[in-house]
Amino acid sequence: MPPPHTTTLALLGGEPTTSRLPDPQPRPPTEEDLALVTAMLRRGEGAYVGDEGQVRELESEFGQLVGARHALAVNSGTSALYSAFFGIGLEPGDEVLAPTYTFLATVMPLFAVNAVPVLADVDERTGNLDPADLERHLTPRTRAIVVTHLNGVPADMPALTAFARRHQLALVEDCSQAHGAICAGKHVGSFGDAAAFSLQAKKTVSAGTGGILLTNDQRVYERAVMLGHFLDRAEQAVTSDEYARFASTGFGHNLRMHPVGAALARGSLRALPETLRIRKANYDLLDQLLTGIPGLCPPVREPYMDELGYYSYQPLYVPEELGGLSAELFVRAAVAEGVPLSKPRSAPLHCTPVFTDPSWHSRTFTPHAGTDRGYRHYRTEQFPGSLRYLERALRLPVYSTDIRDHAERWAQALAKVATQAHVLRAYESR
Structure with a gap:
């Protein structure tokens, strides 16, 4: 991979590393x-x-x-x-x-x-x-x-x-x-x-x-x-x-x-076999390119994971490697550089009103209105694993076309952001 850029971050007025690749599209009918x-x-x-x-x-x-x-x-x-x-x-x-x-x-x-x-x-x-x-x-x-x-x-x-x-x-x-x-x-x-x-x-x-x-x-x-x-x-x-x-x-x-x-x-x-072949190649390339960039850890692979479904590429963010820089600001800086990076949007279910508000189960628009089935209600801190995952999970789309050139530029951009984490921390603290 080429050395990371050391020029001004796009978020702070510099030139973006790459142009944004359109989001993946569904397979068109043949x-x-x-x-x-x-x-x-x-x-x-x-x-x-x-x-x-x-x-x-x-x-x-x-x-x-x-x-x-x-x-x-x-x-x-x-x-x-x-x-x-x-x-x-x-x-x-x-x-x-x-x-x-x-x-x-x-x-x-x-x-x-x-x-x-x-x-x-x-x-x-x-x-x-x-x-x-x-x-x-x-x-x-x-x-x-x-x-x-x-x-x-x-x-x-x-x-x-x-x-x-x-x-x-x-x-x-x-x-x-x-x-x-x-x-x-x-x-x-x-x-x-x-x-x-x-x-x-x-x-x-x-x-x-x-x-x-x-x-x-x-x-x-x-x-x-x-x-x-x-x-x-x-x-x-x-x-x-x-x-x-x-x-x-x-x-x-x-x-x-x-x-x-x-x-x-x-x-x-x-x-499907060809779709998965291309997506796997893109996924493996991202693993290779992101390895060694401070603040990023490629998705975990366990021995029982023979083949993935390659639906979404989700590396983990490691803020301690970047002096505690928040994931939100890291993502903003990466997006400004042209990387289609995001954080998962869905909250854990135990943090949603259905599982925190007891009145849900007495309202007439629910199928079980007026019944007492022993429905559970939860506190935000009750499932720490889900909160830690959500804090650290990032997301890159997985394309069904060859994205080698784009992926290499994404890696350059991410390395550029990581290299200037100290600049972003100063920006964040203002």
């Missing part, structure tokens, strides 16, 4: 994708009510990728999680261990099935659920765990699976950011009782908007089908003595995926 969609629309193939067409093909291909017996396409990753929680048979008041640092959709559907989210701390280096923090949250009402593979980085599934088995808990994986990730020799999504993937536009497999549930459990699958599908699809899929007589009505929700979305997702799924 000519093949467009031809398939056009043919579908001309045939009037705008909705499915049974196990058919592009949805059936997507489910088969996605299930084969991960190694799941059953796949169910739905209209969002959130609906896939909702279907998973309903599918595993949670009952009112059942407690589900969940990471406090995750996207809200990992946890909020639990309220819709009248279960109780019980938050646990995360590893301050990865942001993923910390297996060591789970034991203290167990109660006689604990029934399940939901695990997020944050930013495409596999959680510690060997430890989490062992914990779930030891305590006879159901296990749900939120793989919304981890398409193609492999942990301890297995695809993420193949460890638990159910797994949910998002197929939203920014994901490495995209339907524009959509999601998919995977499971090897026939009962989970039948319940998930009955939640969001009815008539033909439910009557085809639900064959057990327990549920078959209810299949024609299901539970009345319509969570089906649009056929055009399924067709686009199939093209995106075919492109």
